[in-house]
Amino acid sequence: MAFALARPGALRPISAQRGQSVRVAKPGLLRTPAVAARPRVQTNAAALSVPVNQLTDEERANLARELGYKSIGRELPDHVTLMDIVKSMPPEVFELDHGKAWRSVLTSITAMSACLYIISISPWYLLPFAWALAGTAFTGFFVVGHDCGHRSFHKNNLVEDIVGHLMFAPLIYPFEPWRIKHNHHHAHTNKLVEDTAWHPVTEADMAKWNPTAAFLYKVFLGTPLKLWASVGHWLVWHFDLNKYTEKQRPRVIVSLAVVYGFMALAFPALIYYTGVWGFVKYWLMPWLGYHFWMSTFTVVHHTAPHIPFKPAEEWNAAKAQLSGTVHCDFPAWVEFLTHDISWHVPHHVASKIPWYNLRKATESLRKNWGEYMTECTFNWRVVKNICTECHVYDEKINYKPFDFKKEEPLFAVQRRILPDSAAY
Known part of the structure; x- marks a missing residue:
């Protein structure tokens, strides 16, 4: 499971076939050596949005690595207060x-x-x-x-x-x-x-x-x-x-x-x-x-x-x-x-x-609740996503960037030049 740009500048999670992975559509965005080395799957505007609660443990772990987190927790059960x-x-x-x-x-x-x-x-x-x-x-x-x-x-x-x-x-x-x-x-x-x-x-x-x-x-x-x-x-x-x-x-x-x-x-x-x-x-x-x-x-x-x-x-x-x-x-x-x-x-x-x-x-x-927690070490990839992608409320995919309709130079430049390190 990876994040891809379903439209220019818009981050959204997409599903992949078993045994395959997904490449990131924009250079420098959420890219890691491990991701670059895996088989590529082309993405398009029909990419499927998948909530975290629908991901497997392996898919969540992959998503966490690509976003710069150590872990992304499962969704807490509704009955827990x-x-x-x-x-x-x-x-x-x-x-x-x-x-x-x-x-x-x-x-x-x-x-x-x-x-x-x-x-x-x-x-x-x-x-x-x-x-x-x-x-x-x-x-x-x-x-x-x-x-x-x-x-x-x-x-x-x-x-x-x-x-x-x-x-x-x-x-x-x-x-x-x-x-x-x-x-x-x-x-x-x-x-x-x-x-x-x-x-x-x-x-x-x-x-x-x-x-x-x-x-x-x-x-x-x-x-x-x-x-x-x-x-x-x-x-x-x-x-x-x-x-x-x-x-x-x-x-x-x-x-x-x-x-x-x-x-x-x-x-x-x-x-x-x-x-x-x-x-x-x-x-x-x-x-x-x-x-x-x-x-x-x-x-x-x-x-x-x-x-x-x-x-x-x-x-x-x-x-x-x-x-x-x-x-x-x-x-x-x-x-x-x-x-x-x-x-x-x-x-x-x-x-x-x-x-x-x-x-x-x-x-x-x-x-007691670690499987439901998200953790990270402060790193550039987390900051980069927050600054360049997490702007506008979206009911289905949580966030989309300001330039979700058409990529704008202000954000295009940042996506290319801001550091993308996720070391922790």
Whole structure:
């Protein structure tokens, strides 16, 4: 089983005869040496779309290799509930350890302080590396606040609110608006229309775009710039009071006041002592590095050619949270600085599991439900598919690219020049 281009630019799975394989129609797209060496079968617009639940174990394994994943799980049976999965995990993964929680705060503050020092002594040609390191350390601030928002940091909710606001403030992230919308994402993960974290574009959306809007959407959601798209999400979702109910607004206003207060005090002081370049050097570039990880973690965890978004009437919580969330291994230094947020599947099964128990919870899920999980190691092939192919909602094949009608130069060039490595 392989993915082929049934129409120019449109990825879809196709079936092959027994003993044969399928070649990929476009050069450089999902191509591996093993695939290139196998017998070729020509494809055309009549290629058959096959859901994952109709594939054999061997076909799923082949599909996983071609898409850059270590494994693609079978479809979870309909009778399995989310509570069944939660109850299968050992009780200790839900236990809070205040010592580990506060050590994560200390780790992030220390790491960011060290990164700022490294930035201060780095020659210009090493600054990109220093910024990348600082952006990763900055992401640790978010993860601490993230646990506070899920009530998995401390037994005292007031402590969580205070720590959450303080850790989010340097990121210019209003804590309460984020908490409200993020919890909505957890309640509706990969549900069409409802999921607020990441969502495929619909053809109805595209029909409303004028040429300028179409260009901007395609550039920012159809290229590697998508790995910074959380900047737009942050701006659109978290500063508009109209997106919140009357009951929610008082707490939202407090969070906005904390963010604006930080900006009013810290930014002028930083510019006064270090100049505009200092503002860019010590805050803006690390902040953009943080948004790289915000975007990358989100899209890798919830976007894949074989993982569907479902309308409300077809949505299944257990399937969305377990099978619809990808486990992705990142370099050890990234996982250390970001407090294991990439061990993400158990977090979606039960959001109250604190970050320091995510590894143990993942091992439990692998033992009991591993055949239904998708796993990968961060690689270019996964990223390439997300950026160049997974754009527009399709009821039958999950995703199709922006240029599903006729291949466009923006995407044709990317498909040929972006790295296609799937090493793990």
